[in-house]
Amino acid sequence: MAKFVFNMPDIGEGIAEAEIVQWHKKVGDTVREDEEFVDMMTDKATVPMESPVDGKIIEIAGDEGDMVSIGSMLVVIEVEGEVPEDVAEEAPAPAPAPKAQEVEERIEVETSDASDADDALAADPEPEPLPAPTPAPEPRHQAKVLATPAVRKRAKELGVDLGQVKPAEDGRIRHGDLDQFLSYTSGYGAAAKTREDEEKKVIGMRRRIAENMAASKRNIPHFSYVEECDVTDLEVLRAQLNASRGDKSKLTILPLLITAICKTLPDFPMINARYDDEAGVVTRHGAVNMGMAAQTDAGLMVPVIRNAHAQNLWQLANEISRLADAARNGTAKKEEMEGGTLTVTSLGPLGGVATTPVINRPEVAIIGPNRIIERPMYVTGADGVERIEKRKLMNISISCDHRVVDGWDAASFIQALKKLLETPALILVD
Known part of the structure; x- marks a missing residue:
């Protein structure tokens, strides 16, 4: 028998350590050559x-x-x-412990409270099943409770322990006493079951998101x-464009919004930028690499649409769908998950009235379209007469x-974007 020490290899990303995300094997398990035994997460x-x-x-690192440092022991295999000579020669030698340093988060993850890039991307992941409900406790002091069979039957149907209900002065519980008890508990309904507390270790993508959000808000x-x-007119245009496509894939509002943003940015170069705060350098980008939030089982991620400014509506729609599926x-x-210059984040139909999204560092801005709602508003017609019409309204947050x-630049940018969205024919003009 011989022992082979597998050290954490340098996977060429210039990192000092990696995180253990999931063990596929445990101590005592056999492993075959070329079989995956653990997933390690880097910053990327x-x-x-x-x-x-x-x-x-026979031994694992943790x-x-x-976290496992590059060059340190990851697993020991008997x-x-x-041990074959070629394998022994390839095994990386342990590296000296790296000096303490702050490793800047570069992962391109979603930076809003919760977001999805588009209605087409708004398919929520399957929720984790809830723990099995705790059985209702046996009624306390049931033998001492005075109540009619009808009251007892009703209490049983409602899941109420009559031992907790305050009786009348004669010691008997009536329907009115039961009603009063329910009014102070669950609003005339069965009491909600209490879930047990659970602890869940924050690891992997969830930890990367937490660290990146903290760094963004801190800095x-x-x-x-x-x-x-x-x-309203933008939605009419979208419907007309979709009707022209027949049974082919349909446009959502996101490609139209991205196109409008790209047409607005040349006059506001400070929005499409990245800030290296350590070097004190702001890079104003000519190309628009648009990040878009996508909800995944691992957390919110931001795949990047390269050169969004150079793509037409249908190309954008296809790229949005492809990247969301890949994420x-x-x-x-x-x-596909890095290099964004500006991010769009949306909760789709759950978008709410307004959002205050967190910037995807080192970018300097993030745009959040909110839910479209119908409301009556005053509209001045071509005849100059003001009248009330039902209109489709959407708030845009930045x-x-x-x-x-x-602040003046941000407000001016959104006002220019608003003009395009409210006069959508201009979006299609070169």
Whole structure:
């Protein structure tokens, strides 16, 4: 028997450590050559580790959520006979412990409270099943409770312990006493079951999101601005464009919004920018690499639409769908999850009245379209007469880095964007 020590390899991303996300094997399990035994997460991606030998795992570096330094022991495998020379030579030697330093989060994850890029992307992941409900406790002091069979039957149907109900002065519980008890508990309904407390370790993508959000709020002085837009004509245009496509894929509002944003940005270069606060350098980008929030089982992620400004509506629609699917099923490439210059985040039909999204550092702005609602409003017709009409309204939110973007610039940008959204024919004009 021989022992093979598998050290955490340098996977070429310039990182000092990686996080244990999920063990596929435990101590005592056998592992085959080229079989995946653990998933490790770096700042950029989750990387599966494969065993170079056959054998039995006799030691592991830690639990899920623990960090492992590059070059340090990840797993020890007991093999039959001697460790093959080619494998022994390839095994990375332990590296000296890295000096303490702050590792800046570069992962491109969603930076709003919760968001989805578009109605087309708003399919929520399956919720985790709730714990089995706790059986109702046996009625206390049931033998001492005085009540008619009708009251007892009603209490049983409602799940009420008559031992908790205050009786009348004669000690007997009547329907009125039961009604009074219910009015102080669940509003004339069965009492809600109490869920047991549960602890869940914050690891993997959830921890990356938490750390990135904390760094963004800690380092960036946010401010937000919200404006109301009348998107009635925009929705008419969208319906007309979809009708022209027949049975082909339909446009959602997101491609139209992104196109309008891209047409507005050239006059507001401070919005489409990234700020390196350590170097004190702001890069105002010419190309628009649009990040879009996508809800996944692992958390909110932001795949990036490259050169969004150079794509037409249908190309944008296809790219939105492709990237959202890739983010959700875990097939998104590293380069598809980084390099954004501006992010759009939306809760789709759950969008609410207004949002104050958190900036995706090192970007300097994030735009949040909210839910479209119908409301009556005053409209001046071509005849100059003001009348009340039912219109479709949507609020647009923007959060900006006040170190780079002034309030006047943010407000002016949103007003220019509003003009395009309310006169949608201009969106299609080159």
